Amino acid sequence: MLDKLWEYLQYPFVQYALIIGVLIALCSSLLGVTLVLKRFSFIGDGLSHVAFGAMAVASVLHFTNQMVIVMPITIISAVLLLRTGQNTKIKGDAAIAMISVGALALGYLLMNIFPTSSNLSGDVCSTLFGSASILTLTITDVIVCAVMSVIVVAAFLLFYNKIFAVTFDENFAVAVGTKAKIYNLILAIMIAVIIVMAMDLVGSLLISALIIFPALSSMRLFGSFRSVTIFSAVLSVFCALTGIIISIIAGTPVGATIVGVDVFAFLVCLIIGAVLPMRGRK
Amino acid sequence: MSLLEVKNLALGYDNRVVAKDLNFTVNSGEYLCIVGENGSGKSTLMKTLLHLQKPLDGEILTGDGLKSNEIGYLPQQTIVQKDFPASVKEIVLSGCQARIGLRPFYSRDEKLLARQNMKRMGISKLRNRCYRDLSGGQQQRVLLARALCATRKLLLLDEPVSGLDPKVTTEMYELISELNEDGITIIMVSHDITAAVKYATHILHIGKKLFFGTKDEYLQSDTGKHFVALEGGDDNA
Numbered sequence: 001m002l003d004k005l006w007e008y009l010q011y012p013f014v015q016y017a018l019i020i021g022v023l024i025a026l027c028s029s030l031l032g033v034t035l036v037l038k039r040f041s042f043i044g045d046g047l048s049h050v051a052f053g054a055m056a057v058a059s060v061l062h063f064t065n066q067m068v069i070v071m072p073i074t075i076i077s078a079v080l081l082l083r084t085g086q087n088t089k090i091k092g093d094a095a096i097a098m099i100s101v102g103a104l105a106l107g108y109l110l111m112n113i114f115p116t117s118s119n120l121s122g123d124v125c126s127t128l129f130g131s132a133s134i135l136t137l138t139i140t141d142v143i144v145c146a147v148m149s150v151i152v153v154a155a156f157l158l159f160y161n162k163i164f165a166v167t168f169d170e171n172f173a174v175a176v177g178t179k180a181k182i183y184n185l186i187l188a189i190m191i192a193v194i195i196v197m198a199m200d201l202v203g204s205l206l207i208s209a210l211i212i213f214p215a216l217s218s219m220r221l222f223g224s225f226r227s228v229t230i231f232s233a234v235l236s237v238f239c240a241l242t243g244i245i246i247s248i249i250a251g252t253p254v255g256a257t258i259v260g261v262d263v264f265a266f267l268v269c270l271i272i273g274a275v276l277p278m279r280g281r282k
Numbered sequence: 283m284s285l286l287e288v289k290n291l292a293l294g295y296d297n298r299v300v301a302k303d304l305n306f307t308v309n310s311g312e313y314l315c316i317v318g319e320n321g322s323g324k325s326t327l328m329k330t331l332l333h334l335q336k337p338l339d340g341e342i343l344t345g346d347g348l349k350s351n352e353i354g355y356l357p358q359q360t361i362v363q364k365d366f367p368a369s370v371k372e373i374v375l376s377g378c379q380a381r382i383g384l385r386p387f388y389s390r391d392e393k394l395l396a397r398q399n400m401k402r403m404g405i406s407k408l409r410n411r412c413y414r415d416l417s418g419g420q421q422q423r424v425l426l427a428r429a430l431c432a433t434r435k436l437l438l439l440d441e442p443v444s445g446l447d448p449k450v451t452t453e454m455y456e457l458i459s460e461l462n463e464d465g466i467t468i469i470m471v472s473h474d475i476t477a478a479v480k481y482a483t484h485i486l487h488i489g490k491k492l493f494f495g496t497k498d499e500y501l502q503s504d505t506g507k508h509f510v511a512l513e514g515g516d517d518n519a
């Protein structure tokens with residue numbers, strides 16, 4: 001089996017998939033901790049539906065580079081969703097549910113009315129659940145993904161302390177003069193970027209799993225923000241690699257396999273966390 | 283000029299006035315206790331003083347070189363989620379966030395300050411513990427240490443002893459009183475009129491009747507006598 005794996009690893013598209021998988025897993029897990037703690041995970045979910053709708057619009061309009069449309073629409077929605085989420089008058093979660101389901105329906109409708117290929121359900125399925133095969137990844141995808149990841153990771157490291165402060169106690173942060181709104185905005189933009197990046201690999205429905213699971217797993221085991229963040233990044237990368245390799249060998253869909261591994265890792269962490277009284281420690 | 287001067291302040295939410303015509307001053311080194319019934323607007327006043335909320339009317343002036351981000355704050359309830367992973371050290375250090383400005387990381391001095399404040403609050407041993415696993419009293423000490431990292435001048439405390447047992451409550455009051463003796467000005471919201479009268483130099487009473495003055499003046503006033511008789515009986519721990 002190792003021989004077979006080694007053979008596969010020689011193919012560029014397999015290497016591309018692994019690189020992209022690792023980068024996306026890393027970025028999504030870094031932000032995941034904050035998103036889960038800020039109760040923003042639903043925004044990730046809503047945004048992925050918006051991204052799906054945007055993708056449908058882009059393909060109907062025959063854009064060769066769909067990013068040009070999908071990225072701005074998703075970023076704008078992220079900013080808007082964050083606004084409504086903070087507004088106490090409009091029920092934040094209802095607004096998000098509306099937008100996300102609306103975008104989903106609209107996207108499917110558009111793809112139905114203006115079919116771009118004969119295999120409609122195949123198209124829809126791969127936008128929702130990620131490409132069934134990763135043969136389509138190109139070196140350009142890898143470069144775009146790498147650049148975006150570097151930006152996201154750098155921004156995260158640079159704002160790490162502020163992000164912690166704003167996540168832990170926004171009122172206190174504002175009281176001592178931290179511009180919480182700006183950091184929330186930065187967070188929203190970063191989520192949007194990651195979601196668009198992850199669309200191809202895991203599909204829009206499964207992205208939130210990538211964001212949420214490593215963070216939740218890590219929170220079972222660790223008690224400081226720093227160790228939770230580090231461990232969830234490590235775990236997420238590990239799960240992504242494992243998932244991609246399994247999917248290559250077993251021929252299963254990539255996105256679903258990665259998420260499956262993430263779920264499994266969560267269960268393991270849940271059990272370890274329940275058995276070992278580690279929570280008091282670092 | 284005094285540290286803080288409040289003129290004709292009106293507070294509330296969306297133009298619904300909760301309290302109005304507030305006038306008081308706080309000088310360096312004083313200990314002001316804010317008392318009043320539930321819902322009279324004490325927490326709202328705190329938030330307004332911290333600029334978390336806009337005043338509906340009136341003004342808040344700061345003097346003695348106090349910058350608006352040099353105020354330490356202990357919220358009434360820190361709605362920290364049950365499972366938030368944060369160590370004591372991380373939380374206390376986050377009190378220095380105003381000092382670092384746009385610099386991404388904490389400096390050696392700031393880490394030292396955090397250590398000193400943990401020591402001052404007697405929580406050095408807990409520094410690697412997770413906040414959510416601490417007792418209520420320990421958690422309050424952590425948040426107080428954080429507030430101390432944010433200021434050397436003025437502390438705003440919103441019911442710092444709510445939910446603590448009598449022994450820990452007394453410890454907490456003593457701790458705050460020591461800070462005041464060290465020169466930090468204290469503005470504290472409290473339900474506990476006995477403690478307010480014991481520790482504070484000045485009292486601000488908000489509610490249907492307004493009162494501002496020194497502790498002794500308060501005890502002589504009708505508002506004061508009435509309130510002490512009403513609230514004082516049940517809290518003589």
Ligand SMILES: Nc1ncnc2c1ncn2[C@@H]1O[C@H](COP(=O)(O)OP(=O)(O)OP(=O)(O)O)[C@@H](O)[C@H]1O
Binds near residue numbers: 300324325327
């Ligand atoms: N976010 C809010 N939006 C609208 N109204 C609010 C809000 N928070 C508080 N209020 C109202 O403002 C009034 C004053 O509330 P506040 O929390 O300041 O009272 P308090 O004096 O601190 O009471 P307590 O002693 O219970 O802490 C109350 O009538 C409350 O219902």
Ligand SMILES: [Mg+2]
Binds near residue numbers: 324325358440
């Ligand atoms: Mg209150």
